[in-house]
Amino acid sequence: xxxxxxxxxxxxxxxxxxxxxxxxxxxxxxRNALSSLMSCAVIGIALxxxxxxxxxxxxxxxxxxxxxxxxxxxxxxxxxxxxxQAASLAEKLRKHQRIQEVQLITRSDALQEFQRQSGFAxxxxxxxxxxxxxxxxxxxxxxxxxxxxxxxxxxxxxxLPEADIVQLDLQWVRRLQAITIIAQRxxxxxxxxxxxxxxxxxxxTIRLEIQNRRTEIEITKLIGAxxxxxxxxxxxxxxxxxxxxxxxxxxxxxxxxSLLSGPVATLAQLYQSSFDLSNLDATTxxxxxxxxxxxxxxxxxxxxxxxxxxxxxx
Amino acid sequence: MIHFDNVSKRYPGxxxxxxxxxxxxxxxxxxxxxxxxxxxxSTLLKLxxxxxxxxxxxxxxxxxxxxxxxxxxIPYHRREVGMIFQDHRxxxxxxxxxxVALPLVVSGLGxxxxxxxxxxxxxxxxLLHKERAAPVxxxxxxxxxxxxxxxxxxxxxxxxxxxxxxxxxxxxxxEIMDLFSDFNRVGVTLLxxxxxIALIRGMNKRILTLSNGALVADSKTETVDxx
Numbered sequence: 190x191x192x193x194x195x196x197x198x199x200x201x202x203x204x205x206x207x208x209x210x211x212x213x214x215x216x217x218x219x220r221n222a223l224s225s226l227m228s229c230a231v232i233g234i235a236l237x238x239x240x241x242x243x244x245x246x247x248x249x250x251x252x253x254x255x256x257x258x259x260x261x262x263x264x265x266x267x268x269x270x271x272x273x274q275a276a277s278l279a280e281k282l283r284k285h286q287r288i289q290e291v292q293l294i295t296r297s298d299a300l301q302e303f304q305r306q307s308g309f310a311x312x313x314x315x316x317x318x319x320x321x322x323x324x325x326x327x328x329x330x331x332x333x334x335x336x337x338x339x340x341x342x343x344x345x346x347x348x349l350p351e352a353d354i355v356q357l358d359l360q361w362v363r364r365l366q367a368i369t370i371i372a373q374r375x376x377x378x379x380x381x382x383x384x385x386x387x388x389x390x391x392x393x394t395i396r397l398e399i400q401n402r403r404t405e406i407e408i409t410k411l412i413g414a415x416x417x418x419x420x421x422x423x424x425x426x427x428x429x430x431x432x433x434x435x436x437x438x439x440x441x442x443x444x445x446x447s448l449l450s451g452p453v454a455t456l457a458q459l460y461q462s463s464f465d466l467s468n469l470d471a472t473t474x475x476x477x478x479x480x481x482x483x484x485x486x487x488x489x490x491x492x493x494x495x496x497x498x499x500x501x502x503x
Numbered sequence: 504m505i506h507f508d509n510v511s512k513r514y515p516g517x518x519x520x521x522x523x524x525x526x527x528x529x530x531x532x533x534x535x536x537x538x539x540x541x542x543x544x545s546t547l548l549k550l551x552x553x554x555x556x557x558x559x560x561x562x563x564x565x566x567x568x569x570x571x572x573x574x575x576x577i578p579y580h581r582r583e584v585g586m587i588f589q590d591h592r593x594x595x596x597x598x599x600x601x602x603v604a605l606p607l608v609v610s611g612l613g614x615x616x617x618x619x620x621x622x623x624x625x626x627x628x629x630l631l632h633k634e635r636a637a638p639v640x641x642x643x644x645x646x647x648x649x650x651x652x653x654x655x656x657x658x659x660x661x662x663x664x665x666x667x668x669x670x671x672x673x674x675x676x677x678e679i680m681d682l683f684s685d686f687n688r689v690g691v692t693l694l695x696x697x698x699x700i701a702l703i704r705g706m707n708k709r710i711l712t713l714s715n716g717a718l719v720a721d722s723k724t725e726t727v728d729x730x
Contacts, residue, residue: 202611413579413606415575415609503549
């Protein structure tokens with residue numbers, strides 16, 4: 190009863206075998222170019238959806254980030270503060286090291302504007318005094334525009350004896366950010382769902398491939414192929430499907446972005462912004478390609494595990 | 504080389520493939536296995552190649568107890584048993600060379616070594632000039648010879664053939680048998696199932712006869728042993 194030890198082959202032969210299998214799988218895919226392309230395209234489209242959304246969100250975040258840095262502070266002065274006092278306060282604040290610009294909107298200016306725009310002109314006429322406060326519209330210096338630093342400035346302004354209400358105009362930016370976070374979650378959920386779809390697509394494609402090559406599998410098992418040997422070409426095929434699907438997703442997203450970038454630039458110009466729609470960055474692209482290859486590998490692994498052992502030579 | 508110890512094979516559904524077969528084949532022997540269709544010739548070969556496992560009894564091949572062999576060890580066992588089939592079982596999407604090379608690729612040999620051994624095997628069966636051909640372009644006899652080259656290319660100590668001449672005319676059949684004799688002369692043990700009595704009688708080798716799954720005659724011992 191001698192059990193022969195398993196022979197271990199040099200690494201270069203092992204590598205040579207893997208390279209051979211990888212290339213021959215590629216060759217097999219190219220021989221059925223149309224059907225391979227269709228499978229890859231399905232994977233590509235499934236992946237392009239979450240990736241495209243991710244890129245759009247990323248752009249949106251950049252835009253809202255630049256808006257946040259444009260945060261301004263409204264200081265509503267107390268009723269008893271006169272327009273002259275307000276003007277001198279504005280003058281004083283203009284010399285403040287953290288403040289870039291102070292715009293004074295006096296209560297009479299504000300009243301005039303309100304009468305013009307609100308349609309309450311008659312009602313306001315009936316009042317015997319101006320109910321509106323003086324307003325200082327403060328633009329912090331660029332170094333102090335982050336939400337945190339601006340908040341500090343707000344605290345400081347609140348200490349002014351003339352100040353009644355001090356408001357940081359970030360509310361709507363915050364709301365936009367909250368919506369963005371929800372959208373990000375949605376992208377995560379969508380990615381998970383569509384990744385599962387890719388797994389199933391690859392799994393099904395490989396299952397058909399296994400059925401088509403049933404005789405070949407039987408014969409190779411007959412002449413002493415290990416399961417690992419038989420599994421290998423299917424795993425590589427799955428890998429290629431994933432990789433090419435990823436490449437298709439990448440090009441679809443790139444195409445969509447380039448189609449959108451023109452109109453977006455025009456829109457940005459209308460808002461006096463030089464915002465440029467950014468495309469998929471290298472890291473995201475690498476994650477996309479790596480992830481899609483991994484999904485292909487996993488999908489074929491699942492199919493191979495389930496269907497290969499069922500085929501036995503007779 | 505091969506030792507059957509009271510081996511039986513029953514298929515699910517009650518059909519009996521083999522019943523209580525005792526058999527010993529030594530290394531370097533060339534043995535024919537005959538009997539009518541369904542007598543159990545193929546079953547016996549399948550048990551040796553581990554395409555099937557016995558229901559009872561012990562099968563020893565080349566010093567291995569097959570009954571105890573784990574499933575994941577089966578491939579390594581099959582590499583030491585060359586198998587030839589009536590329907591050749593070639594891969595029709597590959598060249599003759601690639602078909603013959605398959606056992607060597609499976610066992611992980613290097614490129615050069617594969618080329619050398621495949622050409623040697625093809626030369627032996629007289630098909631060296633067809634190495635780039637597709638199997639479909641070959642005649643039945645040539646296809647069978649490709650199958651034989653594939654079975655011997657990795658130099659297994661034991662070769663099994665299941666009706667290797669089943670589809671061939673007498674002349675081609677004789678050629679194939681002569682080829683087998685050549686292999687036997689260089690030390691390969693052969694077990695060949697065939698129902699072509701005239702052909703195998705002419706070979707003057709040991710003949711085992713199966714009937715309804717039982718070994719009923721062995722020309723070596725001349726004893727009829729019905730169990």
